[in-house]
Amino acid sequence: MKILIVYYSMYGHTLQMAKAVAEGASQIPQAEVMLRRVQEFPEVDKIIDQNEFASQVREQQKDIPVCTVDDLREADAVIFGSPTRYGNMCAQMKQLIDSTTQLWLNGEMEGKPAGVFTSTASTHGGQETTLLTMMVPLLHLGMVIVGVPYSTPGMIHTEARGGTPYGATTIAGGKGELQPKSEDLEISKVLGRRVAEVAAKVRS
Incomplete structure (x- = not known):
């Protein structure tokens, strides 16, 4: 059972969360966890070249494969992580989702569990709007949304x-x-575990 965690991170916050999500998903015995990053835009890479901290974070991710449509196709569940950009997902993540037209036409994502996570600059920086709007295309794809209970x-x-x-x-x-609080990372682990648990139930 393949659990795909795909994320975008310029400053490392969603990267840390993605690793925690992966850790949570791996707690389910039958889960094969795949960590993938979203392809960066060439013009943004040039900006990162001029930013020492962002360059260091990019270097930390160089060995993580870039997510492909085939990764999405082969996954039994997908958890998407994006920083907030004006209350919505980043353009890099949107580009990946926009590339799934063939998957949508063939119904290849239908019934697969999905989860979402995000990072914002401030307490009211659009966390909830980003997560909710990230869910919209996933519903169009026919995925089953999994959240975090109280x-x-x-x-x-x-x-x-x-x-x-x-x-x-x-x-x-x-x-x-x-940096992400320990509680934030624990909730990230719970999200990963819950999505993997639901995927296992769907498969059975």
């Missing part, structure tokens, strides 16, 4: 950190200076 430890809080029923989240800070 029975999950750490979900109910009033702290400046992440955690939504729509998916795992974290706060990066206006300059990317913050």
